[in-house]
Amino acid sequence: MIDSTPEFEVTLGAHYLPEREYLLNVLLGEFLGQKFRSKRGAGDDVVISLEGRSLRLPQTLLRGGDGNGHGRRQPPRQIHGFDVAEAGFAQAAFGSRTVPILYGDSGSDGSWITQEEDEITLHADVLGSSFFLLSRLEEVGSDTRDEFGLYPARASLAWSHGFLGRPVVDEYVEILWELIEALWPGVRRRQTQFSVWVSHDVDRPRAFDYPGIRDRLFSVRQHARSGTLPRLYGSCALNAIAGVLGLPHRDPFDNFDWLMDTDEGQGLRATYYFLCGGDTSLDGRYDVGSSEIRSLLRCLVNRGHEIGVHGSYATMEDASMLGAERNRLAQILRCEGLPDHVASVRQHYLRWRAPVTWRVAEEAGMDVDSSVGFNEVVGFRSGTSFEHPVFDVEHRRELRLRERPLHLMDRGLRDFDQEQALSKIDDLRREVARHGGTLGVLWHNNTFTESSQELARYQRAIAGA
Numbered sequence: 284m285i286d287s288t289p290e291f292e293v294t295l296g297a298h299y300l301p302e303r304e305y306l307l308n309v310l311l312g313e314f315l316g317q318k319f320r321s322k323r324g325a326g327d328d329v330v331i332s333l334e335g336r337s338l339r340l341p342q343t344l345l346r347g348g349d350g351n352g353h354g355r356r357q358p359p360r361q362i363h364g365f366d367v368a369e370a371g372f373a374q375a376a377f378g379s380r381t382v383p384i385l386y387g388d389s390g391s392d393g394s395w396i397t398q399e400e401d402e403i404t405l406h407a408d409v410l411g412s413s414f415f416l417l418s419r420l421e422e423v424g425s426d427t428r429d430e431f432g433l434y435p436a437r438a439s440l441a442w443s444h445g446f447l448g449r450p451v452v453d454e455y456v457e458i459l460w461e462l463i464e465a466l467w468p469g470v471r472r473r474q475t476q477f478s479v480w481v482s483h484d485v486d487r488p489r490a491f492d493y494p495g496i497r498d499r500l501f502s503v504r505q506h507a508r509s510g511t512l513p514r515l516y517g518s519c520a521l522n523a524i525a526g527v528l529g530l531p532h533r534d535p536f537d538n539f540d541w542l543m544d545t546d547e548g549q550g551l552r553a554t555y556y557f558l559c560g561g562d563t564s565l566d567g568r569y570d571v572g573s574s575e576i577r578s579l580l581r582c583l584v585n586r587g588h589e590i591g592v593h594g595s596y597a598t599m600e601d602a603s604m605l606g607a608e609r610n611r612l613a614q615i616l617r618c619e620g621l622p623d624h625v626a627s628v629r630q631h632y633l634r635w636r637a638p639v640t641w642r643v644a645e646e647a648g649m650d651v652d653s654s655v656g657f658n659e660v661v662g663f664r665s666g667t668s669f670e671h672p673v674f675d676v677e678h679r680r681e682l683r684l685r686e687r688p689l690h691l692m693d694r695g696l697r698d699f700d701q702e703q704a705l706s707k708i709d710d711l712r713r714e715v716a717r718h719g720g721t722l723g724v725l726w727h728n729n730t731f732t733e734s735s736q737e738l739a740r741y742q743r744a745i746a747g748a
């Protein structure tokens with residue numbers, strides 16, 4: 284019987300050592316919980332060995348001389364399908380019978396897996412395919428941009444090949460695990476359970492925050508038109524007018540007590556991201572240092588919620604600006620006698636660019652970014668439901684920063700009717716639950732007043748994990 288937590292030996296081959304080491308750290312180390320020591324070797328294959336048996340992983344993306352510049356390499360037009368039933372794997376661990384394989388050449392007899400005595404070879408390049416997704420390689424250097432200067436979901440390979448709704452990297456990990464189990468029965472993997480991580484970007488803590496009366500009146504009409512949650516809005520025309528005039532009133536966006544109760548009712552503690560600077564027309568119109576926000580910060584922290592910085596519009600490529608915003612928030616927290624370590628960042632409008640915004644976040648002193656999700660659709664932009672370390676493909680190194688991926692945002696469901704939206708939410712939850720991952724959810728406090736259906740969507744998203 285094998286030691287259930289052995290130390291594997293991994294031969295990384297001769298090229299792309301930082302990339303390969305990173306992939307082994309994430310997939311074998313973090314996701315599967317295996318101990319290993321790595322060493323340089325000859326040739327292009329990565330080989331995982333223990334007790335005279337080995338798993339050989341030929342490389343297709345990360346092969347040849349390092350000078351090939353994988354940053355410019357795009358995936359082949361044809362995406363192959365790995366048939367899990369044919370491989371004899373438990374189908375329940377996968378989102379469908381076939382797993383999309385971005386790189387790899389099947390063996391001489393057309394099969395993805397070949398075995399010779401004590402060695403199994405996996406011809407599907409799950410390391411290269413994972414690297415493509417986790418590092419967002421297709422976005423690096425891409426000129427395709429939307430109105431906010433961002434890489435649009437519709438340009439992605441996952442969108443065009445219909446697998447954005449599946450955490451494909453997590454499925455590659457399952458393939459690896461099936462083969463590890465076959466070679467070394469008795470080895471145990473890291474056990475995880477499905478969970479939901481919920482977050483709220485505070486773009487507008489007040490509904491009647493326009494500077495001029497005219498705009499404020501216009502906002503009343505906007506709010507009045509939406510089928511509003513009466514409990515949140517608690518409002519009538521007089522209340523709205525009082526808000527416009529700056530008189531005592533009940534503000535429909537100031538629903539934080541209710542939001543905390545709702546999250547806590549599901550046993551969740553959320554991350555709230557606050558805008559702490561920025562002067563474009565798309566940035567916040569509130570002051571994070573105002574007495575109202577300070578009192579909100581105290582309340583959130585005292586109830587166990589996390590405070591993060593919502594990087595303002597221009598910080599996407601500006602570490603000193605992001606750092607200044609982080610410092611401002613830290614200083615306010617300190618003044619209020621609260622823990623002042625600001626670990627988390629999410630970019631406003633999800634203004635994130637691979638890999639520069641990760642570098643910016645790290646330089647600004649952040650520990651965790653959560654900007655890697657698409658604005659216009661829901662799904663798995665980086666192919667995984669797990670938090671993970673990130674890799675900078677331009678500087679070719681693993682960063683200290685981690686990514687907590689975002690999968691489900693209120694605005695990503697905007698184009699769907701209620702039935703479709705709820706079914707999308709269920710699909711995402713099922714995919715994440717299949718792997719014991721964490722569903723990353725974002726709902727804005729001001730979205731709840733937009734439609735009476737919003738609450739039902741949110742409740743479905745965060746329901747008891």
Ligand SMILES: [Zn+2]
Nearest residue numbers: 484486631632
């Ligand atoms: Zn925002």
